[in-house]
Amino acid sequence: MRVSALAVSVAATIGLAAGQGPAAAYTVYVSNEKGNSITVLDSTTLEVLETIPVGMRPRGIILTNDDKHLLICASDEDTVQVLDVNSHEIVGDLPSGPDPELLDLHPSGSPVYVANEDDNLLTVIDLADKKVLAEVEVGVEPEGVGASPDGKTVVVTSETTNMAHFIDTESYEITDNVLVGSRPRFAEFTSDGTRLWVTSEVAGVLSVIDAKTRKIIKVIGFAIPGVQPEHIQPVGVRVTKDGSKAFVALGPANRVAVIDAKTLEVEKYLLVGQRVWQLAFTPDEKQLFVTNGNSNDVSVIDVPSLTVVKSIPVGTAPWGVAISRQ
Amino acid sequence: MSLGFREQFRCSVCILLLLLSLAAPLPGRAETEGEGETTPPPPADGALTTVPIGYLKQEVKKVIPLSRLNVEPEDAGIAGAEIALKDNNTTGRFTKQQFTLDVERVPVDGDAIKALETLVESGHHFVLVDAPAATLLQLADAVKGKDVLLFNVRATDENLRQEDCRANVLHTAPDRAMLADALAQYLVWKKWQRWLVVKGVFPEDLAYLDMLRRAAKRFGGTIVEEREYKETPGARRSDTGQQQIQQQMPLLTQGAPAYDVVVVADEKEVFGPYLPYRTWDARPVAGTAGLQAMSWHPAHEQWGATQMQNRFQRAEKRFMLPLDYQAWVAVRAVGEGVSRVGADFAKANTFLRSDEFGLAAFKGQKVTFRRWDGQLRQPILVAAPDLPVSTSPQEGFLHEHAEVDTLGIDQPESKCKLQ
Numbered sequence: 001m002r003v004s005a006l007a008v009s010v011a012a013t014i015g016l017a018a019g020q021g022p023a024a025a026y027t028v029y030v031s032n033e034k035g036n037s038i039t040v041l042d043s044t045t046l047e048v049l050e051t052i053p054v055g056m057r058p059r060g061i062i063l064t065n066d067d068k069h070l071l072i073c074a075s076d077e078d079t080v081q082v083l084d085v086n087s088h089e090i091v092g093d094l095p096s097g098p099d100p101e102l103l104d105l106h107p108s109g110s111p112v113y114v115a116n117e118d119d120n121l122l123t124v125i126d127l128a129d130k131k132v133l134a135e136v137e138v139g140v141e142p143e144g145v146g147a148s149p150d151g152k153t154v155v156v157t158s159e160t161t162n163m164a165h166f167i168d169t170e171s172y173e174i175t176d177n178v179l180v181g182s183r184p185r186f187a188e189f190t191s192d193g194t195r196l197w198v199t200s201e202v203a204g205v206l207s208v209i210d211a212k213t214r215k216i217i218k219v220i221g222f223a224i225p226g227v228q229p230e231h232i233q234p235v236g237v238r239v240t241k242d243g244s245k246a247f248v249a250l251g252p253a254n255r256v257a258v259i260d261a262k263t264l265e266v267e268k269y270l271l272v273g274q275r276v277w278q279l280a281f282t283p284d285e286k287q288l289f290v291t292n293g294n295s296n297d298v299s300v301i302d303v304p305s306l307t308v309v310k311s312i313p314v315g316t317a318p319w320g321v322a323i324s325r326q
Numbered sequence: 327m328s329l330g331f332r333e334q335f336r337c338s339v340c341i342l343l344l345l346l347s348l349a350a351p352l353p354g355r356a357e358t359e360g361e362g363e364t365t366p367p368p369p370a371d372g373a374l375t376t377v378p379i380g381y382l383k384q385e386v387k388k389v390i391p392l393s394r395l396n397v398e399p400e401d402a403g404i405a406g407a408e409i410a411l412k413d414n415n416t417t418g419r420f421t422k423q424q425f426t427l428d429v430e431r432v433p434v435d436g437d438a439i440k441a442l443e444t445l446v447e448s449g450h451h452f453v454l455v456d457a458p459a460a461t462l463l464q465l466a467d468a469v470k471g472k473d474v475l476l477f478n479v480r481a482t483d484e485n486l487r488q489e490d491c492r493a494n495v496l497h498t499a500p501d502r503a504m505l506a507d508a509l510a511q512y513l514v515w516k517k518w519q520r521w522l523v524v525k526g527v528f529p530e531d532l533a534y535l536d537m538l539r540r541a542a543k544r545f546g547g548t549i550v551e552e553r554e555y556k557e558t559p560g561a562r563r564s565d566t567g568q569q570q571i572q573q574q575m576p577l578l579t580q581g582a583p584a585y586d587v588v589v590v591a592d593e594k595e596v597f598g599p600y601l602p603y604r605t606w607d608a609r610p611v612a613g614t615a616g617l618q619a620m621s622w623h624p625a626h627e628q629w630g631a632t633q634m635q636n637r638f639q640r641a642e643k644r645f646m647l648p649l650d651y652q653a654w655v656a657v658r659a660v661g662e663g664v665s666r667v668g669a670d671f672a673k674a675n676t677f678l679r680s681d682e683f684g685l686a687a688f689k690g691q692k693v694t695f696r697r698w699d700g701q702l703r704q705p706i707l708v709a710a711p712d713l714p715v716s717t718s719p720q721e722g723f724l725h726e727h728a729e730v731d732t733l734g735i736d737q738p739e740s741k742c743k744l745q
Contacts, residue, residue: 099633118636120416139420140413141633159630159686160658161417162665177420179665183630183686202686228729230691252690 026282027085027324028289029070030298031058032315038072038083039298039314041289043282043323046300046310052088055081060102061320064127065109070322073100073114080114080125085324095132097123102186102320104145104154106169113154115142122156122167134172138165146187146196148211157184157198164198164207166214176214180207185234186278190261191241199234199248206234206248208264218264227253236278240285240303247288247301249276256290256299258306270308272299280321291318374424375669377452379660380445381407381429381653382465384438384457391595398649403456403479404429405642406650407657409634412641414661421665427657432457439468446474451671452660454653459483459490466492473671475678477656480649484533487699487735491742496678496700498652498659500621502537504734508619508706508718509589509612510541511732515720518586518610523552524578524601530593534614538589545723550583555597575604582607589613616710619718622651623709628717631688655687655702659695690717691730699742703730 027049028041036056040049055074062071063085070083071094080094080103096103099118106113110127115138122142124134139161147154147169156165157180164187166176181203188197189211196209206220222232233251239261240246246259252275258268273292280289281303288301297311298318381404391397399405407427414425428450430441438457442465445453451473455462459481466476470492478486478497486492487501500508513519521542525535535552542549555578579588579601588605590613592598598615610616624645627635634654638646662685663674677683679700684692693704708716719729725736735742 099636117633140416141630160413161420162662162686163417163420165420174420179421182662182684182692202692203684204692230728230730233691 024282024284027326028280028282028298029061029063029085029322029324030289030291030314030318031061031072031320032317033057033059033293033319034317035315037315038070039318040088041298041312041314043287043289046312048312048314050088051315052083054083054090055079059319060100060115061322062103062105062112063322063324065105067324067326071103071112073103073320075099075101075117080112085326092130094125094127094130095123096125097121097132097135101143102145104147106147106154107149107151113145113147113156115145115156117141117143117159120158122154122165124172136167136172136174138167138174139163139177143185144187144198146189148189149191149193153211155187155189155196155198157187159183159185159201162200164196164209178207178209178214178216180209180216181205181219186236188237188239190239190243192243197237197239197246199237201233201235201251204229204232204234206237206259220259220264220266222248222250222253222257222266222269224250224253224255224269227255235276236290238279238281238288240281245303247279247290249279249290251275251277252294254292256288256301268306270301270306272301272308273297273311277318278320280323282323283325289321289323291321293317293319374418374422375664376424376426377660377664377669378426378428378448378450379407379411379657380442380450380453381427382432382438382441382445382453382455382457383429384432384455384461385434385436386458387434389594389596392597392599393595396595399644399647401642402647403454403649403653405638405644406646406653407454409638409641409650410654410657410661412637413658414665417661417665423664423669425657425661425664438465442468446472451475453477454479454656455495456480456649456653459486462486462495463490463492466495470494473675475671475675477653477659479652479656484537484735487701488741491699491744493700493744496656496659496695496702498655498702499649500619500704500706501701501734502534503540504701504706505619506534506537506541507544507733508708509617510538510545510547511718511720511723512617512619512708512716513587513589513612514545514547515716515722519547520583520585521547521549521587521589522579522582522585522609523549523589523591523613524597525552525554525590526592526594526596526598527554527556528594528596531591531614534593535591538591538613549589550585553578553582555592557597571600572604575600576606579609580606585609587612588616590615617708617715619706619708620648621704621706622646622648623707623714625713626688626707626709628714629688629690630686634688655685655693655704658687659683659685696731696737698737698740698744699735700744701734703728705730706733 026043030039038052056076060073072081078098080096082092096114097116101117103114122136139158141159144157164178181200183202232253236249246261248257255269274294300310454477590598602611667673667677687693689705723732
């Protein structure tokens with residue numbers, strides 16, 4: 001990996017020399033799965049501001065709509081912790097049920113939908129009174145959670161059942177099950193709500209599903225010269241708000257794939273750190289932060305130029321990432 | 327990171343495989359429904375399709391292992407199949423498919439063929455066989471030509487994948503070649519290339535030793551000497567204590583040519599576990615004792631295995647063992663096949679052996695069946711008693727198609743003619 005580290009640092013130098021620093025400053029939160037901590041980064045200086053100790057095995061994280069709290073799936077404590085982003089104190093817990101892994105919010109800000117990987121459940125929790133509104137039985141090892149922009153549907157992917165379950169957010173009934181490639185890990189609606197993107201880690205593919213008909217539009221595969229197919233394991237995916245581009249973390253392939261979200265063709269592969277898990281845009285979508293679980297760092301991608309500009313060391317085994325507007 | 331011919335070739339193969347795995351009529355973009363995934367035809371009346379799975383366990387007379395930690399639980403294997411059955415049925419709720427598991431235990435000297443016939447007559451097309459190699463062969467031949475697929479969940483014997491391979495058997499148990507290769511790759515990676523072999527007297531020990539010799543040759547190990555432990559198994563426990571062993575093991579390993587690691591071939595656990603910490607020289611022990619290659623370890627937690635271990639332990643109140651995993655994979659393979667192409671035997675049987683099949687089985691990559699001998703292609707754990715140490719294939723052992731095929735009998739050297 002010496003070569004890639006060099007490439008990254010060269011790219012960083014070029015990037016900074018070209019004066020591509022973003023205008024707005026945002027705060028980036030990264031969960032360190034083995035470090036039992038949250039690393040706080042500044043999106044402008046790309047420096048670590050602070051490391052906050054949290055519960056055991058923090059994985060999926062998300063900011064509340066007001067950006068005041070960070071919700072942290074503390075998987076080994078069977079709870080979702082609520083971190084006050086100003087005081088850096090844990091100010092509460094959500095009754096998530098066992099082994100929470102990933103979560104998403106209703107567009108209105110509440111409830112929060114949590115996948116309980118160990119219990120084949122989706123737990124729905126009201127954020128105001130921290131009460132469980134519903135538990136929906138889904139397939140084996142639920143993981144990815146994505147709420148539709150209109151708030152009417154939440155999708156859960158189950159890793160051993162290999163399905164994307166579409167759940168009605170009012171009746172909590174499963175309305176459709178779409179069989180996808182092996183070990184689906186992440187579900188993301190496009191911001192216009194027309195499509196759902198689901199990654200399949202073990203099958204090494206990504207399925208783009210029509211959100212209305214619930215049929216697969218296309219299965220996108222990946223091929224990287226010099227990388228064996230079994231190392232291509234898509235996990236996190238993010239689509240730009242304008243629906244033009246998608247970025248997919250490819251796990252131990254150590255690449256982020258850039259996809260033209262309109263033609264659904266892969267455009268480019270960006271070399272990042274080892275075992276890339278999750279990714280998040282800054283609110284202006286000029287930067288993309290990606291977590292590299294095996295190299296204990298975060299890669300920063302400059303979105304307009306599609307270049308990796310820096311890698312920032314964080315805690316042990318970084319996993320989730322969320323970015324605040326402040 | 328240079329891009330040689332091999333990589334390019336490999337890449338064109340992987341693109342081809344990808345296209346095949348998409349199973350679409352056209353590889354291009356198409357706004358057609360269901361592209362990429364085959365969905366099973368739902369039953370016309372919306373009723374449940376039931377898929378019965380059999381588990382045939384041939385009881386055998388066993389030598390009691392040296393360590394009471396290694397006494398095999400009564401339900402070893404069966405428990406793994408039960409958990410997979412639950413997993414299949416959770417999925418089945420959405421696909422309107424129901425799986426059942428029926429266990430036939432055949433006593434020592436019992437009639438295994440009759441037990442299999444009972445299962446087959448009651449509609450079991452998929453049967454896990456937990457039996458010695460000879461019994462498995464008899465069973466495979468007894469149902470030849472019928473709509474029956476057997477899963478070998480226990481036997482590691484090479485001949486079942488080579489000259490005695492059968493078209494109606496898939497092997498979820500790794501064979502001795504895979505286990506020896508997985509261990510050898512790690513030892514060579516570690517630069518522990520000089521091996522002092524200590525072997526037992528049983529045919530199984532010699533069969534494993536053969537695979538160790540093969541692995542040494544393939545990956546660059548050297549067996550500096552082979553020594554035999556001649557004592558026949560007596561009483562496992564005695565009140566006399568450990569003084570004798572403490573004297574015996576140093577003597578057994580004294581005066582060896584320079585070596586890096588003791589490699590034990592003692593499948594029945596007659597003396598192997600006595601070796602660690604008792605060798606004449608301060609050397610690690612590997613093989614059938616100490617550092618071992620295996621399909622599963624109760625403390626394996628990578629690649630989502632934590633969830634598997636948790637739900638197994640919750641349900642079965644014990645740790646999950648390799649045999650449980652091998653049975654889990656077999657039942658899950660049936661579930662995966664039926665969820666993708668439906669319960670029709672011919673379709674499911676073909677699908678399991680096809681490029682479209684791939685099972686997520688907590689090994690960091692999909693597991694599939696080798697076309698040339700029906701062996702499950704899977705990464706192998708290399709583990710110490712408390713924790714896994716590594717997973718093979720190791721970095722640097724290259725293969726033109728898939729690194730995992732550096733473990734075991736690869737296509738060019740296969741003697742198997744499936745029929």
